[in-house]
Structure formats: structure tokens, C-alpha cells
Amino acid sequence: MTMRRWICLVLLACAARANARDVAKPMLARVKDIASIEGVRENQLVGYGIVVGLQGTGDSQQTSFPVQTLAATLLRMGVSVSPSAIRVQNMAAVFVSAQLPEFADSGAKIDVTVSSAGDAKSIEGGVLLMTPLYGADGRIYAQSQGPVVLGGYSVSANGSSKTVNHATTGRIPLGAMVERAAPTALGSRREFVLALHEADFRSAGAMADAINSQVQGVGARAIDSRRIELHVNPSLDVPGALARVEAVEVPFYPKARVVVNERTGTVVIGGLVVLQPVSILHGGLSVNVVTQYSVSQPGPLNQGQTEVVPVTRLEAKDKPVNRIELKQGATVDELVRDLQMIGATARDVISILQAMHSAGALEAEIEVL
Helix, strand or coil, X not given: CCCCCCEEEECCCCCCCCCHHHHCCCEEEXXXXXXXXXXXXXXXXXXXXXXXXXXXXXXXXXXXXXXXHHHHHHHHCCCCCCHHHCCCCCEEEEXXXXXXXCXXXXXXXXXXXXXXXXXXXXXCCCXXXXXXXXXXXXXXXXXXXXXXXXXXXXXXXXXXXXXXXXXXXXXXXXXXXXXXXXXXXXXXXXXXXXXXXXXXHHHHHHHHHHHHHHCXXXXXXXCCCCEEEEEECCCCCHHHHHHHHHCCEEEECCCCEEEEECCCCEEEECCCCEECCCEEEEEEEEEEEEEEEEEECCCCCCCCCCEEEEEEEEEEEEEEEEEECCCCCCCHHHHHHHHHHCCCCHHHHHHHHHHHHHCCCEECEEEEC
């Protein structure tokens, strides 16, 4: 049994002052990289179909809906077969998903992703039969069909198996043809709204000022921390004006953020993160209970019986506390390097950063994946 490591945090100077961010030089980014035009976006499509041509790796008989789908497909082709009479393992029921790009018109081709919906072992070598792809409004926007390409495989023989990546998910490059374009009209519009990917009043104001000063004939006004209203002069070509707006480089003020992934032990720290004075003491106590079994035999001419007796041994290890001292103005990168030098693992760093945030010593937003 192992007790959890303990981490204690108390005061010590180790980082830069918070107001250093206000005088720091802002980042420059293009409008198209940090904002998007409302109404001009991709649309998600999804459909249900079957993949055929598998080598016995399809859905089993316990999964009933693939057989029903096959019977309905055969009926549309003039073949009437009862689902209970079908015994096949060379097909698999799948869901097909795709992204319909903005301004994609009828006849354009897009990529699709095919994923098994039943208990198929692999869809390698299969062919997707014609599958309609629906939008959120329930209308058909594309039709998909073609051979499935996998980035992995699954092989088994005589009780041994080997699997690389996911053998139940594949792609069909340019495997869907657009039948209906999503309505996105620009020609008659003169009013547009830019939406920042990350809300910030300062970034919104700076973007509006940069557009007004660099793009003639386009007026910009910040509505709130996320939206900037655009007005295009009637004498200008709308696509050309929007292209010039998207190419404008504007000052950008991102949030200080620390992203941690507890499953993989990954820590990503933004460059704007600062620390308040803090001291870190790190150590650990582990207690292991080890049980071994020995055979107990009775003495000569004794009426006893031979038995297996457990012998328990207790082991305790107390690690010394490690102390970190950082000078005034130190960054989080230096903190992480010092933690690595004392043997702290990635998960220890995650716990320490979370404890510092709770104590108010870490001025950043922590996002846990």
C-alpha cells in the first residue's frame, strides 16, 4: 500500500511581478488566424451505411442492425431476403462523418471518415456503399462511396494477435460528392461580424483600430469583447474587401494559460504566465506492506498438519524534503527545470502548479484536459 506524496507550499520570492504583462510587447497575428466571419464556417455532416468486402472481420450475428441494413439495401435493388436468413461476416455497419467547407458547391469532393458502429474486428480492405450524408437540418448535402483506407491493421492467428492503430476507423480521401451547397450569400451583404476565437476587450479594440487604419472603405467597430462589426462600402467588391481585412496584422493579447493533461503527464505553459512569491517544499513518504508465504511443518511424531503460513513485513521509506529557491523575476520555465532537477515527475509538476493556482501564487488559467 502506497501513501500519496505530499506537497507543501509557503511564501518565498521566485517570480516576476504581475504588471510586467501590461508593458510587454503584444503579439502580432493576422485577423484570419484569431477571428472568423460569423456565418462563414464549415458544417458537420453524418450518415449511416455499410462497408462490404471484408475478410470475415465484419459484424457478428449478435449485432442485428447491420443485417437489417443489408436486407433493406437488397430490397431497394429488387432482391427480397429475410434478415433472419442472412449469415454474413464480410460487412460492417458504419457511421460516416465529414466537414462541408464553406462555399462548397454541387459537384465538389470532400474527405470522409468511416467508423465501425458494431462489433467488427477490422474494416481493412472494405468498400463503403453509397451513403447519404445529412446536415443538422436533416437534409442530404453529400453522397459518399468508395474504398476505405486505414492507417493500421489487426492480425490474429493461433491465439496471438497484433494491432497497429485503430483497425475499425478509416478514411476515404475525396470520398464524398457535394449534392447541395450550404446557403452562404455574400454578394448582397454589406454588414459582417468578426468573432474573436478568444474573447478580450483589448484585442477587439485593437483589431477594430487596425482595420480602420489599414483597409480603405471598410469601417470597423468593436461591439463587445468578442465581436467586431464590419461595414463594407457599396463601391467595393465584398470578397476582395474581406480578403484585405483578413490579411491585416493586429496586436493580440492572449490569456496567460497553463494546459495540463493528467492522463499523459503533459504540461504546456504559456509565455505570459507569472508567479507571485512562493516557496516549494517537496518530499514523500512511501509505506509498503509485503506478504510472503512459508510452509510450516509439524515436528516428528506430532499430530499436526503441514500448512502455508503468511509472513507479513512492513517497509517504510521517508524521502528528505527538497527545497527550491528562485530569484526575483524567475519564470515558470525555471521552476519546471528546478523541479526536474530534484527528481519531480511530470505528475508532480501538475500537482504543484494546481496547488500554486489554488494558493493564488500562479497568475494564469489552468486548463485540465
